[in-house]
Amino acid sequence: MTSKAAPSTPVVRTGPAPAPADGLDPRRWKALWVCLLVGFMSFLDVSIVNVALPSIRTGLHTSEAGLSWVLSGYVLAFGLTLVPAGRLGDAYGRRTSFLAGLALFTAASVLCGLAADETWLIAARLGQGVAAGLLTPQISGLIQQLFRGTERGRAFGLLGSTIGIATAVGPVLGGLLIQALGTEHGWRWVFFVNLPIGLLAFPLARRLLPRGTRGPRTGLDPVGVVLLGGAVFALLLPLIEQQSWQGSAKWLLLGLGAALLAAFLGWERRYALAGRAPLVDLGTFRFGSYSLGALLGAVYFAGFTSIFFIFTLYLQSGLGYSALAAGLAITPFAVGTAASSVVAGRNVHRYGRRMITGGLVLVVLGLTGTWLAASLTSGQTVGWATALPLFVAGVGSGTVISPNSTLTLQDVPVAQAGTATGMLQTGQRVSSAAGIAIVSSVFFARVGDGWQAAFRAGILTSAAIVALALVIALADLLRRPAGRRQAG
Incomplete structure (x- = not known):
């Protein structure tokens, strides 16, 4: 006589699913794509606004000082928020801080597009800057939290590629919007494009981002x-x-x-x-990987950030390029950055700081080639002549920024990742502003000799600052034992 098996009782799970054996979140790659989407939006906003400034002046009758604050107010608010925002994420949860920053950024973007005068626009841009400063440390902190080892390098590589794509798309998209909708109202859609991205990203972030580990609530x-x-x-x-x-x-x-x-x-x-x-654990700077990477990154950002500023001025004010044409001329650098960031992210743990050193060599060569191309050409041919050397410089940049972030943060405890990222990026923001101040001073001092002479002097100054970053990288490589030169 056969016995009939008892029917199985369904198992009802309560609470979160058990963590996999490796301790990694099984939805980490989906969560990363949400972070990349939001990162794309925030970096798109930086590059897209630059080409919209003349239209904003026309549409709102903005003063020169007001127009300056549309850019500088954003940078100031961003820089002031980074470190406290990183601490907030570390202590109270990166998911909560990310969602708050995303909601604020989307709302501030809408307010920018609805601005009735320059005071309104500047106030909304300050809100955008605060929101971007709240978001940025959470993105890097979440990558630190969700990924390990070679996967972390790939994730940072994808982030670098996203930044490159946003930088490339921004000027072109801004130029297309203004050309299609006119200078009177086209600039408003430069801000309104953030609304659909924000509305898509918010529910995805709520669903996919880990509630995560919160540090002790020790105050701010x-x-x-x-x-x-x-x-x-x-x-x-x-x-x-x-x-x-x-x-x-x-x-x-x-x-x-x-x-x-x-x-x-x-x-x-x-x-x-x-x-x-x-607020900041100064012991973080005892990690050689962090202190060296922070210094190298700060010097590099001082050199390369100013390229876009002086090149756009040269093309639009000196050569009469339209906003769209100027955006397209800058695109090769961003395309090179986007392409190389992914490859660099996959190989950073194999080649380490040797890769960063090689990238800096490419940037110096590319900027030198840009100087040569601008010296030998003029008029509408400048954009074509500088395309290849700018692409080379972009490829080099992609093998510097993302790998340097990966190696700089590799020894930082995950619980301090947001604050460490905030400090790292604050230094980069200050050094970027310093680089733009130095290079633009050289540029404007030579404008009396002609726009071409001014651009050549400015691009050589940028190349010299990047060369200083290369010296720092080479000195670090030479002091390391041969067997450890690939390490961070």
Whole structure:
């Protein structure tokens, strides 16, 4: 007589699914694509607005000072928010901070598009800057949290490629919108394009981003926030306002910024010795990979960021290019960056800082080739002549930025990833502003000799700053034992 098996009882699971054996979130790649979509939106907003500035001036009758603040207000708010936002994400959850930043960025973008005057637009741009500063550390922090080893390098490579694509698409898309909708209203859609992206990304982020590990809720070190914020403000303001703020009094703020930075470092040490959690764990800089990568990244950003500024000025003001044509002329650099970032991300743990050194060599060669092309051509042929050397420089840039981020953050504990990323990017923002100030000063000093002469002087200055980053990379390689030169 056969016995009949008892019917199986369905197992009802409560709570989250068990973690896989490797401890990695099985939805990490889907979560990454949400982060990349939002990163694309925030970086698109930077590059797309540059070509819209003449149309904003026409559409809103904006003053020169107001137009400057449309750009500089965003940079200031972004730079001031990065480190506190990273700390918020580390302590209270990166998913929560990410969603808050995404909602604010989308709303601020709509307000920018609806602006009735320059005051309204500047205030909305400040909101966008705060939101971007809230989002950016969470994206890098989530990559640190979700990925390990070679996967982390691939993820950072995809982030670098996304930034390159956004940088390439931005000027072209902005030029197309303005050309299609006119200078009066086309600039508004430069901001409105963020609305559908934000509406798509928010529910996906709620569903896919991990609720994650939260650090101890130890407070936000308000004194540290004020001191660091004051230092960043005092350092950035004279740099980004150097053309519109006449006189030499503005440079006194650099001394104030240095004093506030010293006070911040002293406060953070005392705060930590008292057994409390400082805004920035200064012990992070004891990691050689972090301190070297932060220095190299800061110098590199000072060199390459200014290229877009002076090239756009040369093409539009000096050669009469349209916004669309100028955007297309800059595209080869961004395309090279996007293409090489993915490859570099897959191979960063194999070649390490040797790859970054090779990338810096390519950037120097590409910028030197751009200088030569601009010296031998003029008029409408400049865009074509500079395409190949700019592409080479872009390929080099893609093998510098993402791999440097991967190796710089590799030894940082995941619990501090957001704050460490905030500090890293704050340094890059300040150095970018300093680089633009230096290169544009050289550029405008030579405008009297002609736009071509001004551009050649500016691009050589940019190349010299990148060459300094190359010297730092070479010195680091030479001091390492031969067997460890691929390490971070």
